[in-house]
Amino acid sequence: MPQLRIALAQVDTTVGDLDGNADLVSAWTKRALAEGAHLVAFGELTLTGYPPEDLVLRRSYVAASRAALHRLARRLEDEGAGEIAVVVGYLDASPTPAPAVGRPAGEPQNTAAVLWRGEVVARYAKHHLPNYGVFDEFRYFVPGNDFPVLRLHGVDVALTICEDLWQAGGPVAVARAAGVGLLLCINGSPYEQGKSHHRDELCARRAVEAGAPIAYVNLVGGQDELIFDGDSLVADAAGQVIARAEVFTETLMVVDLDLPSGAEAGPDGLVTGPVDALDGTSMTVTRRELTTEPLPAFPARPPALAARPDPAAELYEALVTGTRDYVRKNGFRSVVLGLSGGIDSALVATIAVDALGAEAVHTVAMPSVHSSAGSVQDAADLAHRQGTRHEVIAIQPTVDAFHGALEGTGGLHGLAAENLQARVRGTLLMALSNEHGHLVLTTGNKSELATGFSTLYGDSAGGYAPIKDVSKTNVWALSRWRNAEAERRGATPPIPEIIITKPPSAELAPGQLDSDRLPDYGILDPVLDDYVSQDMGRAELVAAGHDPAVVDRVIRLVDLAEYKRRQNPPGPKVTSKAFGRDRRLPITSRWREKPTQ
Ligand SMILES: Nc1ncnc2c1ncn2[C@@H]1O[C@H](COP(=O)(O)OP(=O)(O)OC[C@H]2O[C@@H]([n+]3cccc(C(=O)O)c3)[C@H](O)[C@@H]2O)[C@@H](O)[C@H]1O
Ligand SMILES: Nc1ncnc2c1ncn2[C@@H]1O[C@H](COP(=O)(O)OP(=O)(O)OP(=O)(O)O)[C@@H](O)[C@H]1O
Ligand SMILES: NC(=O)CC[C@H](N)C(=O)O
Numbered sequence: 001m002p003q004l005r006i007a008l009a010q011v012d013t014t015v016g017d018l019d020g021n022a023d024l025v026s027a028w029t030k031r032a033l034a035e036g037a038h039l040v041a042f043g044e045l046t047l048t049g050y051p052p053e054d055l056v057l058r059r060s061y062v063a064a065s066r067a068a069l070h071r072l073a074r075r076l077e078d079e080g081a082g083e084i085a086v087v088v089g090y091l092d093a094s095p096t097p098a099p100a101v102g103r104p105a106g107e108p109q110n111t112a113a114v115l116w117r118g119e120v121v122a123r124y125a126k127h128h129l130p131n132y133g134v135f136d137e138f139r140y141f142v143p144g145n146d147f148p149v150l151r152l153h154g155v156d157v158a159l160t161i162c163e164d165l166w167q168a169g170g171p172v173a174v175a176r177a178a179g180v181g182l183l184l185c186i187n188g189s190p191y192e193q194g195k196s197h198h199r200d201e202l203c204a205r206r207a208v209e210a211g212a213p214i215a216y217v218n219l220v221g222g223q224d225e226l227i228f229d230g231d232s233l234v235a236d237a238a239g240q241v242i243a244r245a246e247v248f249t250e251t252l253m254v255v256d257l258d259l260p261s262g263a264e265a266g267p268d269g270l271v272t273g274p275v276d277a278l279d280g281t282s283m284t285v286t287r288r289e290l291t292t293e294p295l296p297a298f299p300a301r302p303p304a305l306a307a308r309p310d311p312a313a314e315l316y317e318a319l320v321t322g323t324r325d326y327v328r329k330n331g332f333r334s335v336v337l338g339l340s341g342g343i344d345s346a347l348v349a350t351i352a353v354d355a356l357g358a359e360a361v362h363t364v365a366m367p368s369v370h371s372s373a374g375s376v377q378d379a380a381d382l383a384h385r386q387g388t389r390h391e392v393i394a395i396q397p398t399v400d401a402f403h404g405a406l407e408g409t410g411g412l413h414g415l416a417a418e419n420l421q422a423r424v425r426g427t428l429l430m431a432l433s434n435e436h437g438h439l440v441l442t443t444g445n446k447s448e449l450a451t452g453f454s455t456l457y458g459d460s461a462g463g464y465a466p467i468k469d470v471s472k473t474n475v476w477a478l479s480r481w482r483n484a485e486a487e488r489r490g491a492t493p494p495i496p497e498i499i500i501t502k503p504p505s506a507e508l509a510p511g512q513l514d515s516d517r518l519p520d521y522g523i524l525d526p527v528l529d530d531y532v533s534q535d536m537g538r539a540e541l542v543a544a545g546h547d548p549a550v551v552d553r554v555i556r557l558v559d560l561a562e563y564k565r566r567q568n569p570p571g572p573k574v575t576s577k578a579f580g581r582d583r584r585l586p587i588t589s590r591w592r593e594k595p596t597q
Contacts, residue, residue: 003300004155004182007032007040008253010230010245012221014329015049018068022047025072025088028252029081035254038153038295041087043219043228044162044188045110047072048091050219051188051226056091056108056140065091069113069120077118085152085290086115087159089186092123098142100281107142112159112186114150116290122148126161127170127283134190134226134573134581137163147174147275147283154294155181156262156287162187165206165214169279175210177275178285181259183210187218191229191318192576196247196308199231204239213237213257220250222325225573225580227318234303243303248317256300262292312481315474315574316351322572323466324355327439336438338425338459339363339383339390340507341375344443344467346382346499347479351466352441353494358387362438365392366425368399370507374498381496395424418508422458430461439463442569447472449568449579450528451518451554452561453506460564465571469578471528472521476500518557519550527554533577538593548595555593562587 009028013021025042032040044050048065055061069090076086092111097104109125125144129137149158158180160171165185175183183206189199199216207214213236220230234243234255245253262270274282309317327335335352339345345363352361365379376392383390402420406412412420429440440462444454446469454460467475479500483493504514504521518524527546530536531554536544541551565579566587577583 003256003295003298004039004153004259005035005037005254005256005298006182006215007035007037008215008217008232008234008245008255009040009042010217010220010232010249010251010253011042011046012250012325013043013046013049013219015052015223016055017049018047018064021049022068022072022075025086026075026079026081029076029084029086030079031252032254033081033084035252036298037084037254039085039087039157041184041186041215041217043089043217044112044186045089045091046186046219047088049223050089051135051223052091062091062093062108066093069115073115073120074118076115082117085150085157087184087186088113088115089161089188092125094125094142094144101142103142108140109144110137110141110161111144112161114148114159121288121290122150122159124148124159124161126164127277127281128163128167130163130166133577135163145281145283147171147178147285149178149180149285149287151262151287151289151292153291154261154263155259157182157184159183160185162189165202165216167279170277170281171283172206172210173278174275174283174285175212178271180210180212181262182257183207183212183214185214185216187216188228189218190226191574193311193315193574196229196231196314200233200235200241203233203235204241207235207237208239211237213259215255220248222322222329222572224326225570225578227322227325227572227574229314229318229321242305244306244308246306247309247314248321253304254301255303258300261294312478313485315470316478316482318574319351319466319470319572320355323351323441323464326464326570327356330439332437332439334360334362334436334438335441336362336364336429336432336436337441337443337462338429339365339379341365341372341378341499342502342504343475343479343499344445345379346495347475347482348441348443348466349382349386349388350479350482350494353386353388359389361386361388362432362436363388363390364429364432365390366395366428367392368395368421368507370421370510370512372507374502375507378496378499382494382499385492385496386494393428395421395428398424398428418506419455419458421508422455426455426458426461433463441466442468444468444568445470445472445475446575446579447518447521447525447528449565450532450561451524451557452564453514453518454564456564456567460568462569465569468568468571469574471525472504473525519553523547523550524554527551528558531555531558532579532583533575538595542595559589559592562589
């Protein structure tokens with residue numbers, strides 16, 4: 001059996017940065033070469049970044065991607081990396097019409113190329129296009145039906161792209177029929193809590209179906225609301241995960257595989273031409289020999305199986321990664337946020353410090369007449385523990401000036417007066433952003449976003465919302481986890497205990513508590529999860545055991561707040577259904593959930 005040393009390059013690309021992404025491919029290919037790898041694979045749409053969204057609709061972008069690919073092939077050869085096969089995702093135009101979806105030739109395709117000795121020696125266009133959740137790939141791409149098989153050092157290697165594994169039939173079935181020795185899958189699979197276990201199970205199942213090991217390489221890093229966790233892995237043909245990369249870090253996973261030679265593979269010999277893909281389509285198998293020469297035997301390294309972080313550590317790392325990459329990739333060096341002495345801003349400040357370093361995090365306490373002395377002290381204590389650049393700006397004179405300006409109109413009362421305080425704080429933070437170039441972080445959590453519990457153009461004003469997909473229950477859990485983690489490492493807990501234990505309050509009116517306006521978070525969050533993430537209707541929510549009166553109240557709050565959510569800044573998606581691209585509802589809607597529906 002020939003051995004192949006493969007390298008999976010889990011790298012952090014940037015959408016739109018074709019040259020920068022090509023530099024990454026070049027640098028990591030050289031590392032793979034230095035490690036003695038014969039093949040190196042990069043993630044989905046590595047050259048263009050993923051997802052490029054409507055950039056795909058521009059001919060200029062498709063042309064730039066194609067040109068960048070050819071430049072990269074030549075560059076790798078010039079740099080002495082021509083003898084390693086490089087699998088890289090890029091955006092191409094379909095060479096043939098796609099009659100099944102009524103589209104002409106020249107339409108965009110999500111493609112993987114194999115680069116070898118300065119040439120593009122194979123192209124594989126994604127067959128199954130995801131079109132649910134955050135994915136819109138019917139909008140952008142036409143599917144591919146070609147299935148190239150490359151013989152590399154005697155091993156028959158074939159390609160798939162991400163969703164190709166998530167659907168039954170298609171390329172996995174064709175891989176079995178073609179008797180491939182190794183199935184590579186290049187991915188842009190965004191993080192969600194619990195998804196990595198699902199991926200394991202999926203890759204294992206598909207490897208058994210394909211009758212070949214699957215090498216799965218995923219992107220890492222943040223792109224707007226998506227976070228890629230990496231979690232690259234290899235599953236052997238028996239469905240055993242034998243290697244796994246560390247999550248949330250750029251890394252090269254090098255794995256030695258004993259693989260059957262092409263001549264031995266497949267019960268039907270060397271299948272070529274159209275093959276029933278068992279999904280109602282047929283795919284055309286082509287074969288090309290790169291090197292038939294088997295490699296001389298070399299001592300195999302034992303594969304590394306990186307340990308998975310526990311769920312809280314993984315979620316926290318996802319938020320840190322999303323925040324770091326959003327800030328960095330959008331050209332900011334520093335952030336500013338209002339630090340109230342409450343738990344939400346405490347957690348956001350801690351995430352920001354872990355993402356960017358304390359010197360890049362500016363915290364501002366902005367007490368009003370309703371702020372307790374304790375809150376101001378708690379904010380100062382947190383800033384001191386973490387070393388943020390902390391300021392105290394009293395807002396009462398500005399609030400009073402607004403009241404004075406509006407006196408002639410009858411003045412402000414009740415909620416209007418309460419919200420003014422939040423708006424003054426928002427205005428001050430935006431002013432500091434304009435003057436010093438800090439990005440404003442907002443501190444709203446998913447429970448608040450769901451119920452509209454924030455002031456428009458007040459505390460919801462800002463550029464990035466690190467915990468917008470984290471429920472209040474999880475805000476407490478993560479804060480406790482982060483403190484425990486510090487203690488485990490012998491460091492001072494970053495969040496003062498009092499901030500975690502005090503009852504939540506917006507402090508916009510005397511003695512105000514969140515519980516005056518919202519159900520207790522222990523009751524609210526499970527209802528929100530079922531209504532928002534599971535799309536349950538009223539009858540299903542009640543049947544699931546939720547109190548009907550709470551259900552009615554929560555549904556009303558959530559439905560009414562759609563307009564507010566649309567104006568919320570982006571933030572990292574960490575659940576199966578985040579507000580934004582994942583959950584799309586009309587703002588103008590007369591649909592009301594009723595007891596009998
Ligand atoms: N369909 C629609 N499309 C577009 N705009 C719409 C709209 N419906 C209302 N609006 C606009 O929205 C305004 C009402 O929204 P807004 O001004 O935000 O005010 P509103 O939602 O009425 O009040 C803010 C709520 O959030 C709570 N809060 C505030 C700050 C912090 C926290 C916290 O603990 O974190 C909680 C506060 O206690 C209060 O319950 C209306 O005056 C109107 O201008
Ligand atoms: N006194 C304050 N000083 C600075 N920022 C404040 C102050 N009060 C509110 N903010 C900002 O507005 C956000 C909304 O805070 P609010 O106290 O109304 O409720 P919250 O959602 O419970 O947040 P937190 O738990 O951070 O207090 C805060 O997270 C903070 O960024
Ligand atoms: N880019 C893709 O095709 C991703 C779709 C896939 N279901 C995933 O989340 O991993």
